[in-house]
Amino acid sequence: MQGKVTLEDHFAIEATLGDSQPFGPHVWPELRHRLLDFQDQRLRLMDASGVEIMVASLNAPAIQAIADPRQAAEVARRANDILAAEVAKRPDRFAGVAALPMQDSQAATQELERCIKELGFRGALVNGYSQTNDASRVLHYDLPQYRPFWRAVESLDVPFYLHPRPPSVRSPLYEDHSWLIGPTWTFAAETSVHALRLIGTGLFDEHPRLQIILGHLGEGLPYYLWRIDNRNNWMKAPHKYGARNPVASYFRANFHITTSGHFSTPALIDAVVEIGVERVMFSVDYPFEDFSDAADWFDHAQISESDRRKIGRTNAMKLFKLPGA
Ligand code: GRE
Ligand code: ZN
Numbered sequence: 001m002q003g004k005v006t007l008e009d010h011f012a013i014e015a016t017l018g019d020s021q022p023f024g025p026h027v028w029p030e031l032r033h034r035l036l037d038f039q040d041q042r043l044r045l046m047d048a049s050g051v052e053i054m055v056a057s058l059n060a061p062a063i064q065a066i067a068d069p070r071q072a073a074e075v076a077r078r079a080n081d082i083l084a085a086e087v088a089k090r091p092d093r094f095a096g097v098a099a100l101p102m103q104d105s106q107a108a109t110q111e112l113e114r115c116i117k118e119l120g121f122r123g124a125l126v127n128g129y130s131q132t133n134d135a136s137r138v139l140h141y142d143l144p145q146y147r148p149f150w151r152a153v154e155s156l157d158v159p160f161y162l163h164p165r166p167p168s169v170r171s172p173l174y175e176d177h178s179w180l181i182g183p184t185w186t187f188a189a190e191t192s193v194h195a196l197r198l199i200g201t202g203l204f205d206e207h208p209r210l211q212i213i214l215g216h217l218g219e220g221l222p223y224y225l226w227r228i229d230n231r232n233n234w235m236k237a238p239h240k241y242g243a244r245n246p247v248a249s250y251f252r253a254n255f256h257i258t259t260s261g262h263f264s265t266p267a268l269i270d271a272v273v274e275i276g277v278e279r280v281m282f283s284v285d286y287p288f289e290d291f292s293d294a295a296d297w298f299d300h301a302q303i304s305e306s307d308r309r310k311i312g313r314t315n316a317m318k319l320f321k322l323p324g325a
Contacts, residue, residue: 034287049295258283
């Protein structure tokens with residue numbers, strides 16, 4: 001399919017490049033090059049895979065791992081300015097989403113407003129919880145101090161991509177099983193719980209127009225909605241579930257998911273059946289995944305041509321209000 005849009009694709013600046021290094025020395029020279037490059041190999045690979053537009057974002061965990069709030073804000077501004085300059089060179093092929101210094105809710109709000117109003121960005125992508133100067137405390141965004149931030153996101157009417165990072169607590173569960181750490185499992189474990197925390201604190205009752213995006217086909221959640229709601233027994237729960245409605249109803253009204261790094265047709269079809277084709281969008285997760293793997297799979301996946309068009313292009317064009325939508 002020509003004209004695809006991809007939404008979870010990363011670049012790095014010198015200050016954040018090191019965060020992507022742990023993949024090992026055998027891939028680092030190529031990965032490093034791919035993270036820093038914008039106008040050359042990236043565009044050629046997009047062309048070869050029928051991807052017209054990339055909504056680009058900073059690598060992970062980047063800003064979220066900078067404990068000092070002022071430094072986080074400074075690096076975020078620098079990264080966003082660099083992204084804006086690259087997008088400006090090819091506005092027909094690139095769009096930007098903001099990196100945000102979530103350590104400080106007010107600074108994050110200010111930077112988001114700057115990015116949307118001055119840099120022309122289309123939303124934000126945040127790499128999970130944020131580190132703070134207190135090593136024993138991390139910040140998830142269901143905390144009360146983030147409500148003004150969420151109000152701003154809602155009133156700017158832009159989507160917020162909740163991107164993974166490794167878990168906030170080091171669990172003995174994974175000791176001696178390090179292969180589970182990262183994109184195999186723990187990214188999804190951390191990110192799915194973070195999304196459920198947002199739902200469970202009633203965020204979407206207060207801000208019903210908020211739109212959150214999860215990658216990796218929803219970090220496992222579409223497959224789990226029925227069981228969560230059935231066992232949460234939400235109306236008379238003994239637990240403190242702070243939202244008015246079942247989890248699934250928020251997932252179908254306030255969430256979108258992408259195919260980033262998850263190229264399975266049965267999983268895609270399950271997600272479409274669970275949350276509706278309008279809420280599913282194609283993505284690659286470049287440079288951690290290959291354009292060719294994503295596109296070869298998606299272009300031939302056994303779905304209708306009408307669904308392929310929506311997932312591959314039109315849903316994203318509308319949600320991100322891309323030119324020509
Ligand atoms: C990502 O940012 O999407 C990512 C990583 C590390 C491994 C895989 C992956 O940061 O998708
Ligand atoms: Zn990613």
